[in-house]
Amino acid sequence: ETGVTQSPTHLIKTRGQQVTLRCSSQSGHNTVSWYQQALGQGPQFIFQYYREEENGRGNFPPRFSGLQFPNYSSELNVNALELDDSALYLCASSWGWGAAMNTEAFFGQGTRLTVV
Amino acid sequence: AQSVTQLGSHVSVSEGALVLLRCNYSSSVPPYLFWYVQYPNQGLQLLLKYTTGATLVKGINGFEAEFKKSETSFHLTKPSAHMSDAAEYFCAVSDRHDYKLSFGAGTTVTVRA
Numbered sequence: 001e002t003g004v005t006q007s008p009t010h011l012i013k014t015r016g017q018q019v020t021l022r023c024s025s026q027s028g029h030n031t032v033s034w035y036q037q038a039l040g041q042g043p044q045f046i047f048q049y050y051r052e053e054e055n056g057r058g059n060f061p062p063r064f065s066g067l068q069f070p071n072y073s074s075e076l077n078v079n080a081l082e083l084d085d086s087a088l089y090l091c092a093s094s095w096g097w098g099a100a101m102n103t104e105a106f107f108g109q110g111t112r113l114t115v116v
Numbered sequence: 117a118q119s120v121t122q123l124g125s126h127v128s129v130s131e132g133a134l135v136l137l138r139c140n141y142s143s144s145v146p147p148y149l150f151w152y153v154q155y156p157n158q159g160l161q162l163l164l165k166y167t168t169g170a171t172l173v174k175g176i177n178g179f180e181a182e183f184k185k186s187e188t189s190f191h192l193t194k195p196s197a198h199m200s201d202a203a204e205y206f207c208a209v210s211d212r213h214d215y216k217l218s219f220g221a222g223t224t225v226t227v228r229a
Contacts, residue, residue: 004159033216042120042206042219043160056216090159092217105217107152107159 004093004108012114013081021076021111023091031055032074033105034066035090043090049074078113086115118143118209122220130228135179135194137223139207142188149190150208150217151181160206166190167212177201202227 005024013019025032031050035043045058049068063079072093078085089112092105123138141147148167152160164175171183177200181192190207204224208217 035217035219040222042208042221043217045216045218048216058216092160104162104165107161109157109159 004091004106006089006091006108006111008111009109010112010114012116015081015083015115017081018077018079019081019113021078021089021091021113023074023076023093023108025072025074025091025093026106029093029095029106030072031094031096032068032072033092033094034074034076035092036060036085037088037090037110038084039087046076081115083115086113088112118147118211118218120207120209120218120220122205122207122223124223125221126224126226128226128228129197131199132196135192135197135201135225137192137205137207137225139181139190139192139220140188141190141207141209143209143211145211147209148212149181149183150210151175151179151190151192152206152208152219154204154206154222156203163192163205197225197227199227199229201225 007022033048034046037043047057048055052068065077068074088110090110091108094105119142121140150165151163164173166173166183174180179194204222206222207220210217
């Protein structure tokens, strides 16, 4: 079975630009969650997608948006980039949602975004 | 809502010594609890998790953690540190019904030869 892959691994953007980050979930997983990890901090939950629908959102502004595709891969889009958006963005995939789920999320290696 | 507090942002131990990383959580509902490890420039790897059942949980690489409901704690231990244990460790909690993880700020472990 393949793991969670994220692309690109690194990128540099200018303040005000838009960026799209991509995540391919592990085979058989239908839930994708995105996290932002600023330098020296723990990851912060951005949002989760389950079967192509947003299934909860953390304390992030609307310029953070996402999509999940029929093959359960996912995109994170950030508009109007700010310097504070510089961080490691992590994608995690898992199977199911709620009390019935097999409770383990597998993380990708992340995308390091630098906003200058 | 859940939150996690990891006591001590840095822990330094000698090779062969006990590793103890502290984690306290707050949760309005019975939580799922996790410990993850992160090596430099890598994603997160699950060490162990508590969902239900036995409160002493054994994980990979010789780590274990004990869920103590009365103390709202989930401390991570390893009897004998190895150089390869040098990494960042994160405690996390989720509402067992939504699996959206709330992480602590992390503890950096260094291992002295």
